[in-house]
Amino acid sequence: xxxxxYLEIFLDESKEHLQTLSDQLMILEQEPxxxxxxNEIFRAAHSLKGMAGTMGxxxxxxxxxxxxxxFSEVRNNTIKVHDNMVDILFQCLDALEEYVDNIQNTTEEGxxxxxxxxxxxxxxxxxxxxxxxxKKSTAGSSVSVSEGEKExxxxxxxxxxxxxxxxxxxxxxxxxxxxxxxxxxxxILKAARAFLVFKALEELGxxxxxxxxxxxxxxxxxxxxxxxxxxxxxxxxxVAVAVKNVSEIKDAFVAPFEYDDKKAEESSQADxxxxxxxxxxxxxxxxxxxxxxxxxxxxxxxxxxxxxxxxVDIEKLDVLMNLVSELIIxxxxxxxxxxxxxxxxxxxxxxxxxxxxxxxxxxxxxxxxMVPIESxxxxxxxxxxxxxxxxxxxxQLFMSGEETELDRTVVDEIGDPLMHxxxxxxxxxxxxAEARIQRGKPEVGSxxxxxxxxxxxVVIEVRDDGNGIDVEAVKEKALSRGTITPEQAENMSxxxxxxxxxxxxxxxxxxVSDISGRGVGLDVVKSKIESLSxxxxxxxxxxxxxxxxxxxxxxxxxIQALMVEVGYEKYAISLGTIQTIEDIAPEEIKFxxxxxxxxxxxxxxxxxxxxxxxxxxxxxxxxxxxxxxxVKKGDKxxxxxxxELMGQQEIVIKSLSKYINKCKIISGATILGDGEIxxxxxxNALI
Amino acid sequence: xxxxxxxYETTQFIVVKLNDEQYGIDxxxxxxxxxxxxxxxxxxxQxxxxxxxxxxxxxxxxxxxxAKMGFEQVQETKxxxxxxxxxDGNDAVGLIVDEVKEVVTLDASQIEKVSYDAKExxxxxxxxxxxxxxxxxxxxxxxxxxxxxxNS
Numbered sequence: 001x002x003x004x005x006y007l008e009i010f011l012d013e014s015k016e017h018l019q020t021l022s023d024q025l026m027i028l029e030q031e032p033x034x035x036x037x038x039n040e041i042f043r044a045a046h047s048l049k050g051m052a053g054t055m056g057x058x059x060x061x062x063x064x065x066x067x068x069x070x071f072s073e074v075r076n077n078t079i080k081v082h083d084n085m086v087d088i089l090f091q092c093l094d095a096l097e098e099y100v101d102n103i104q105n106t107t108e109e110g111x112x113x114x115x116x117x118x119x120x121x122x123x124x125x126x127x128x129x130x131x132x133x134x135k136k137s138t139a140g141s142s143v144s145v146s147e148g149e150k151e152x153x154x155x156x157x158x159x160x161x162x163x164x165x166x167x168x169x170x171x172x173x174x175x176x177x178x179x180x181x182x183x184x185x186x187x188i189l190k191a192a193r194a195f196l197v198f199k200a201l202e203e204l205g206x207x208x209x210x211x212x213x214x215x216x217x218x219x220x221x222x223x224x225x226x227x228x229x230x231x232x233x234x235x236x237x238x239v240a241v242a243v244k245n246v247s248e249i250k251d252a253f254v255a256p257f258e259y260d261d262k263k264a265e266e267s268s269q270a271d272x273x274x275x276x277x278x279x280x281x282x283x284x285x286x287x288x289x290x291x292x293x294x295x296x297x298x299x300x301x302x303x304x305x306x307x308x309x310x311x312v313d314i315e316k317l318d319v320l321m322n323l324v325s326e327l328i329i330x331x332x333x334x335x336x337x338x339x340x341x342x343x344x345x346x347x348x349x350x351x352x353x354x355x356x357x358x359x360x361x362x363x364x365x366x367x368x369x370m371v372p373i374e375s376x377x378x379x380x381x382x383x384x385x386x387x388x389x390x391x392x393x394x395x396q397l398f399m400s401g402e403e404t405e406l407d408r409t410v411v412d413e414i415g416d417p418l419m420h421x422x423x424x425x426x427x428x429x430x431x432x433a434e435a436r437i438q439r440g441k442p443e444v445g446s447x448x449x450x451x452x453x454x455x456x457x458v459v460i461e462v463r464d465d466g467n468g469i470d471v472e473a474v475k476e477k478a479l480s481r482g483t484i485t486p487e488q489a490e491n492m493s494x495x496x497x498x499x500x501x502x503x504x505x506x507x508x509x510x511x512v513s514d515i516s517g518r519g520v521g522l523d524v525v526k527s528k529i530e531s532l533s534x535x536x537x538x539x540x541x542x543x544x545x546x547x548x549x550x551x552x553x554x555x556x557x558x559i560q561a562l563m564v565e566v567g568y569e570k571y572a573i574s575l576g577t578i579q580t581i582e583d584i585a586p587e588e589i590k591f592x593x594x595x596x597x598x599x600x601x602x603x604x605x606x607x608x609x610x611x612x613x614x615x616x617x618x619x620x621x622x623x624x625x626x627x628x629x630x631v632k633k634g635d636k637x638x639x640x641x642x643x644e645l646m647g648q649q650e651i652v653i654k655s656l657s658k659y660i661n662k663c664k665i666i667s668g669a670t671i672l673g674d675g676e677i678x679x680x681x682x683x684n685a686l687i
Numbered sequence: 688x689x690x691x692x693x694x695y696e697t698t699q700f701i702v703v704k705l706n707d708e709q710y711g712i713d714x715x716x717x718x719x720x721x722x723x724x725x726x727x728x729x730x731x732x733q734x735x736x737x738x739x740x741x742x743x744x745x746x747x748x749x750x751x752x753x754a755k756m757g758f759e760q761v762q763e764t765k766x767x768x769x770x771x772x773x774x775d776g777n778d779a780v781g782l783i784v785d786e787v788k789e790v791v792t793l794d795a796s797q798i799e800k801v802s803y804d805a806k807e808x809x810x811x812x813x814x815x816x817x818x819x820x821x822x823x824x825x826x827x828x829x830x831x832x833x834x835x836x837x838n839s
Contacts, residue, residue: 569728614730656729656739657748659780659833663731669739669746677727677741 006192007107010055014100017044017051021093022382025086029385032081042071048096053247054189057109060099066121067092073125087389088120090382152180152227156211162229165208166257169231174205176257177236180227181243182250191220193248200242205232224250229257316368323361330354362650370405370554373451373460376415377402380422384447387426394433394444395426401451406458410532410552414460417525421462421548422447424522429466429546439543441465457576458554463547469540471497498538502526533667535684537634561651561670563678564629565644567616570678572651572670577683579630579637581645586623598628598639605630608686609641613665619643631683638687653680697794700817702824703770703784706758710784711791711817711824712770718779719771720787723763740781742771749781755832756812761785774829791824793817798826 021044027037049064067089073079095114102110156178158166166176179201183193194217201207210217210228217226232239236254243252330353337347377399384397406414430436430445437443448463471494478484478500484492502522522536529536533553540546553559553576561572562581582600589596589607596607607628611618620626620643628639651670656663667682700711701720719742726738726749735754739746749769753760766786773779797818801811812832817824 616728616730654746656746657778657780659750659778660729660732660736660739660748663729665731666729669727669729671741671744671746675741676725677739677746679727679729 006055006189007103009189010051011100011104014048014051014096017048018093018096018100019378020044021048021096022379025089025093026381026385028081029083029086032086035075038071038074038081042068042075045071050248051189052099054192057099057103059111059113060096060109063092063095063099063114063118063121066118066125070121070124079124085124088117088124090386092117092121093382152211152225156209156227156229158209158229162208165231166229174231174233175236176208177230177232177239177254178227178257179230179239179243180225180253182225182252184248184250185224190222190224191218193246194218194222194226196246197243197249200246201228201230201232201239204234204239204242205230311371312368316364320361320364320368323357323364326357327354327361330357359650366407367405369408371408371411372403372405373411373414373458374402376411376418377449377451380419380449383419384422384426387423391427392432393426393430395430395447396444397422397447397449399449404451404453404458404460406552406554410534413528413532414550414552417528417550418449418460418462420521420525421550422449424548425462425464425466425546429464429468431467435467453554454551458552460550460552461547462550463545465545468542468544468546469498469501469538470542474498474500498540501538502536530684533682535634559651559653561649561680562629563646563649563672564610564642565619565646566610566614566642567619568643569614569616570646570672570676571610571614571642572649572678572680573629573631573640573683574680575648577631577633579632582628582630582639584626584628584639586625589626600630600639603637605637605639607639607641610681611641611643613686631687633684633687636687638683640681640683640686651678651680697792698798699790699792700824700826701770701790702788703768704766704786704788705752705756705784709788709822709824710752710813711793711826712772712782712829713826714790716772716774716829717770718773721769721771721781723767723769723783737783740769742779742781745779747771747779747781749783751783752827752832753783753785772829774833780833791817791819793819793824 021041024037024040024044027034028041031037045064045068049061049068052058052060052064070079070085070089074081079085092114095112095117098112099109102108169176181194181197183190198207198214198217207214208229208231210226212222212226216222230239236256240252240254243249243254330350334347334350334354337350380399381397384395387393388395425447426445430447431439431441433443436445446465448461450461450463452459474497475484475489475492478497479486479489483500483503489497502525526536529550529552535551537549537551538546539549553574560575562575562578564571564573582598584598588598590599591597592604592606596609597604598607599605607626609618626641627643627645628641630637630639649672651672653668653670655668656666664685665682666679667685668680669677670680672678699714701714701717703710703712721742724740726740728738729736729748735751737749737751737754739748741747751760763783764785768784768787769781770784770787771779771781798815799818800815801813812827813825814828814831815826817826
């Protein structure tokens, strides 16, 4: 059967339900009696079961079925929630996540039966009359409706086109049947079910007309039933069986269609127009089905099973739509203005208007790409819980600012580094409970994840109240590994030493544990963040804890930049990194270790002559005073010497081709208003 | 060149002039041929990359085949062209050539493989030679031309 077109919906919704399960289980662990939570879990498990069943994922269905059973009993107060049970449920959750991952990657659920989980769930149930529960949950759904009302197909209107088809069919001795199908109210993918019914029926005969129309059914525009008139060679029984064989169909009513001339006439008059359209519709439906059939024969595509999508708030799209209409109006008025050859002011007024609209449009499109980091961080509480069990340390995670929005591409990438930092805090940062008590700290360690927006940046902080980084230990380690020489160690500040942690394969954990400290460490976090044009900073105090601060640009696509000229070439410097712009006379330049520095309001700042870095002649003579752009990286400052300032501009970043060897100091290019190309300087690489 | 298939198949090549020699580029890779235009230098990259150009709002790198093949650099002339090629998918690259001459259709009988000396240090950009009206056309293999990352 072909349900691949529903795969995306299935994955999306399963993930949502899994997240609900995870969240609610966390709550349940704290408040085992919370009825709302129990109901919520039951619903999520039930929906997952239904969806997995519909999609034919038997193993997933079996597991969720058992979970549902357990909760049905919890709901009835026959079982009490206890810790052991919550643990098993969390394991189930992991197993379900695995299934969903497998499905996303291969469209198959994999062949792990997770029998032990099913068994443990059954074990929980068996203490309390498990069999009955199963029956109850499956049988409870059928409620009887009176027979006459059920055969809704009797109210189908017949146009002249259908009339002819029915006449012809009767002449050929075929059965003309009326069918009404009821889908179970709990069914999740109604359209998929209806599609399977249609498919089953089309194998046996031909559907003349359906209510609602085939297209509407496909779009799930129906309640729980749909009716149709049907021509077939097969018997009524055979047709009924075919329909009922589709799972999650509650009932189907099939009866011979009594032809009523009077009714036909009435309706044919009313529906002449409609009747003309219907055959065409019917045909398109036919071809649609035919192509779908072909599709199903194709083997499932090997790799990217599901496209990457962004769910967009409808309001954001409305804003976009409005802006586009305004843009059109502005364009039209410009056209009008140019035609009338009126005063120039009119044109410039319209151009100003156009400018403001395009700026807004720009912003809105950017916003559409923004998604809250919530989608990434929601899975962390469970992770910390698991870690807490695994490491046998008591800890709690506090999160804030989950609603902070970032560009989709950044959000997709930020998960792993954050997870790594959290694990790091849990494993290395927090002390064991005994040590904590000794030090007079609360027994339960705290880890904080705070996100907030700061100007053009988003800041994410991972903080713990653990031991902090032992600078001396890091230094010793670096010395013993030969990363630094003893002389270097003498001169290094604490900050320099902490930076060593970000060097490849540097782990301070005395013991390599399962959770972190395998050598793939902070250096990976750092390079990942830097690849997203962000930066990482550490603040730590021995005995009190450490804070990892990640600073990310709001968006990767468009930035505010200062345009500068170096030797007649144009370059852009991201405004976010610029502190001030200074005018420096040549005699103010001092030398420290043969390097040029300036003393700016008490701070000694190294100078970087961009023309030298960029291999180009400066357009200025040495006697002239220098234009110095002071940029910041972390808490380091540097002065970039440029020839000319051109002003501030919003620029769209274009990546340089992969054929160009990664040039560290150039992070991309942009096209200016007049078609010229300016390269974007990565000041982080310069300092 | 893996494209040189069975005898009955023919391949079209665009013939370009470089250093007074004729080179052929398989037409299926060619997206566009444009006149010389303003090239913006990119500092600190491979020396055969002349810079980037703005082609209808896209930033596209431009490679000098002369530099790549080790020929001397010459002033551009009126005949100088940039050939925009797309190798795999959407990443376009511009190739500077001295002149674009014509399009030829060669069948397998007109294409001769060039034996390649394994001791040769430089990669072989010309794995085959085409013969057309008594003239020789060196057929460029763009894949090898772009594959290795030479240091500047």
